[in-house]
Amino acid sequence: MVTENSDGLAPESPADERSASPSITLPQDFTAHALSFVKPEVGVAKPDAILTAKDVTRSFGGIQAVDVEYVEFQRGAITALIGPNGAGKTTFFNLLTGFDRADGGTWTFERTDMANKSAAWVARHGMVRTFQLTKALSRLTVLDNMLLAAKRQRGESFVGSLVKPAWAGQEKRNTERAMDILSRFKLDAKAADFAGSLSGGQRKLLEMARALMTNPKIIMLDEPMAGVNPALVQSLLGHIQALRDEGMTVIFVEHDMHAVRHISEWVVVMAEGRIVAEGPADSIMENQAVVDAYLGARHDVDLGDDALIDPDQLAKLMAVRQRDLAEQGK
Numbered sequence: 592m593v594t595e596n597s598d599g600l601a602p603e604s605p606a607d608e609r610s611a612s613p614s615i616t617l618p619q620d621f622t623a624h625a626l627s628f629v630k631p632e633v634g635v636a637k638p639d640a641i642l643t644a645k646d647v648t649r650s651f652g653g654i655q656a657v658d659v660e661y662v663e664f665q666r667g668a669i670t671a672l673i674g675p676n677g678a679g680k681t682t683f684f685n686l687l688t689g690f691d692r693a694d695g696g697t698w699t700f701e702r703t704d705m706a707n708k709s710a711a712w713v714a715r716h717g718m719v720r721t722f723q724l725t726k727a728l729s730r731l732t733v734l735d736n737m738l739l740a741a742k743r744q745r746g747e748s749f750v751g752s753l754v755k756p757a758w759a760g761q762e763k764r765n766t767e768r769a770m771d772i773l774s775r776f777k778l779d780a781k782a783a784d785f786a787g788s789l790s791g792g793q794r795k796l797l798e799m800a801r802a803l804m805t806n807p808k809i810i811m812l813d814e815p816m817a818g819v820n821p822a823l824v825q826s827l828l829g830h831i832q833a834l835r836d837e838g839m840t841v842i843f844v845e846h847d848m849h850a851v852r853h854i855s856e857w858v859v860v861m862a863e864g865r866i867v868a869e870g871p872a873d874s875i876m877e878n879q880a881v882v883d884a885y886l887g888a889r890h891d892v893d894l895g896d897d898a899l900i901d902p903d904q905l906a907k908l909m910a911v912r913q914r915d916l917a918e919q920g921k
């Protein structure tokens with residue numbers, strides 16, 4: 592039997608079906624509490640995994656960009672994916688969300704095989720990633736960006752979009768939904784403005800807003816703090832926490848370690864394509880593999896809170912930094 596929406600139309604995507612059925616949202620404390628019993632070990636099982644990846648590989652020429660043996664992501668939690676430049680974080684995101692094809696491996700989302708499905712298919716099944724505002728999108732209005740995101744993520748064909756009755760009803764619903772989401776991010780007054788006129792922080796909010804157009808269960812944010820005025824960081828973090836509080840699973844790639852420490856319940860660390868550590872943010876900074884990974888690639892990294900780093904490891908970091916400066920003759 593096909594369930595009907597309140598406007599009498601059949602649901603058009605699994606996202607619509609999901610919103611029509613009752614859902615249970617576990618309290619945020621439950622997720623954080625459940626993770627506090629998990630051992631900080633690579634590949635460790637989570638109490639309620641929503642996404643599981645196994646033996647996922649991707650190479651470019653001679654470079655092994657991703658070589659993830661096993662990782663689970665906890666439902667309803669905020670998980671940060673960190674690592675030095677070139678660690679494979681974005682490539683891993685692209686593989687999981689269907690924007691790139693893996694050489695090998697499997698991954699399942701809610702026990703559904705997601706390996707090498709199209710990005711539109713992945714989004715329709717509830718997993719979306721954010722994208723930076725490109726030049727072309729900057730020349731469209733804020734509302735157009737939202738409507739385009741809904742179309743693209745549904746995988747609508749050009750011919751399909753010309754079938755007027757279906758198109759018109761859908762367009763109206765999409766516009767209403769877009770305005771609702773924009774008002775949540777206080778961007779509704781900007782709906783008719785060019786996206787390119789937004790500030791750095793507002794652009795990040797628009798990226799998040801676009802991803803919400805298909806009512807996802809997992810939202811994957813690529814560097815949500817990049818280019819954001821420090822005064823707006825707190826508000827952006829609040830929006831991410833609000834998504835989690837509503838029951839969404841959030842996975843985000845971020846270099847800003849203060850943000851990572853502030854909001855994530857779990858941190859997964861990548862280096863040279865592999866996962867080298869995972870655990871709660873507070874303990875991860877003391878992990879030798881993490882310090883080594885950053886020492887190998889980014890000597891100027893700010894791990895968020897010096898007080899959390901083991902004094903020996905901090906001394907090691909400082910020594911490398913001093914040596915670099917000496918070599919540069921400073």
Ligand SMILES: Nc1ncnc2c1ncn2[C@@H]1O[C@H](COP(=O)(O)OP(=O)(O)OP(=O)(O)O)[C@@H](O)[C@H]1O
Binds near residue numbers: 674676677678
């Ligand atoms: N399309 C591509 N063609 C060739 N090499 C690529 C491509 N995409 C990524 N790589 C390489 O794969 C490796 C992993 O890159 P990726 O961008 O995934 O790392 P990252 O951890 O996201 O880095 P950053 O934090 O700097 O964004 C790097 O060596 C990169 O140069």
